[in-house]
Amino acid sequence: MANYNDDFVDISSNDDVNKVYETDKRREQPKKKKNKGLGRRIFVLVLSLIMLLVGSGLVYYYKVLDSMTFKELEPEPVAATTTTSETTTYSIASGGSTLLSSDNVLNILLFGQDSPATEEDHGRSDTTILLSIDNVNKKLKLTSFQRDTYVSIPGHGDNKINSAFTFGGERLSIDTIETNFGIKVDKYATVDFSSFRDIIEALGGVDIELTLEEIKYINAQIDVNDQLDVTNFLTYDETKEKQMVHLDGYQALWYARDRGEESLGGNPEYSFSGDDWDRTSRQRNLIETIIKNLRENASLTELVAIANRIGPLVTTNLKKGDITFLVSNMLTYINYDMEEMSLPTQDRWQYGTTSDGQSVIAITDWDGVRSDVAKFIYEDSVSGGSTSSSSSTTAPTTAAVQ
Incomplete structure (x- = not known):
């Protein structure tokens, strides 16, 4: 077991990752004795074309990188060691100060921000x-x-998990998730609502299957918020419970924010069932649908072109070398199988009320939740974990992996 105190895991330096993408060496072909002059001319021509294309691509790609907003996080206020491994099996336990990490898994925390951040x-x-x-x-x-979810926020006591972003932006949010769930966050990427809409537009919109109620919810939000000057109502077939629709940026944002609402805009006809669990499920479904659409329709050239349009809309601490590595392997990544989960996991939480009257999700089995997320992310690299319930609604100062 090796300990690393770096702020991130550089997956590009890992031998196993490189093996995944290592291409087979071309077999050496027997030399032809005839037409040597023609062969040399063809070789020079092909080489020149490759250099031209690669050179143009690199210039274009580095313009993409320069358009992005890079923001390094401030030093971590909470000391913790990071355990990194490729093959070792760990057991999950509570207490301690070790974060679970792996050279073969890159964890990027995605934030959807309601408005652009300012200094204040x-x-x-x-x-x-x-x-x-x-x-x-x-x-x-x-x-x-x-x-x-009711958690311990370093330096701010116990509160809802989304309060961490309000108190201290990405840095404190990452510290909070690491402290409570014991998983090392390697990098982050943030977009606000306006940027989210622009990203969907840069993708050409998204084709997705929605329920009839989801379609009506989107139309209701467009109506209540007087957005017909920037978008349109979705058309639908009243006889079909599910149907394919094409969402623009505004429509996609309403879908991603849909957690139901009674009498939307004061109109009793605009009443929709749902909760935050439904909303997070829709958000994951939207991401998965976008990835599937890219898998089926996009080439590497098109992916780079999309990155060029999206780049200025994202704030991240991914380094240029990280982005280069990720983009160069994007066609591989989008063909990976996709899985999802939501925390806290089933039967390990209950609704609660704080002393000041806030309704919260109180985790009743922290060891079980940490074990669930560790096994989901790292699979066979972790084992064990408690299944017993605990009355505590907040996490220890740090989560541990032994």
Whole structure:
């Protein structure tokens, strides 16, 4: 077991990851004795074309990188060791100060921000999803954190998990998730609502299957918010419970924010069932649908072109080398199987009320939740974990992996 104190895991340096993408060496072909001059001319021509294309591609790609907003996180206020491994099996336990990490899994925390951050205001995190790129099992994994989950926020006591973003932006949100769930967050990427809409537009919209009630909810929000000058009502067949629709940026944002509402805009006819669990499920479904659409329709050239349009809309601490590695292997990643989960997991929580009257999701079995998320992300690399219930509604200062 090796300990690393780095802020991130550089998956590009891992031998096993490189093996996944290592291409077979071309077999040496017997030399032809005839037409040597013609062969040399063809070789020079092909080489020149390759250099031209690669050179143009690199210039274009580095323009993509330069368009992105890079923001390094401030130093971690909570000391913790990071346990990194490729083959060792760990047991999950509570207490201690060790974060579980792997060279073969890259964890990127995705934030959906309600408004652009300023020096005085971080805004609120409407969405928090951990994207795990698992190069061992060849999977993309999405883990949603319910925003009303009651957790320990370093330096701020106990509160809802989305309060961490309000108090301290990405840095404090990452510290909070690491402290409570014991999983090392390697990188982050943040978009606000306006940028989210622009990203969907850059993708050309998204084709997705929705229920009749979901379609009506989107139309109701467009009506209540007087948005017909920027978007349109979705058309639908009243006789079909589910149907394919094409969402633009505004429509997609309403879908991603749909958790139901009674008498929307004061109109009793605009009443929809749902809760935050439904909303996080829709958010994961939207991401999965976009990835599937890219898998079926996009080439590497088109992916780079999309990245060029999306780049300026994202704030991240991914380094340029990380992005280069990810984009160069994007065609591989989007063909990975996709899995999802939502935290806290079933039967390990209950609704509760704080002393000041807030309704919260109180985790009753922290060991079980940590074990669930560890096994979901790292699979066979972890074992054990408690299944007993605990009356505690907040986490220890740090989560541990032994």
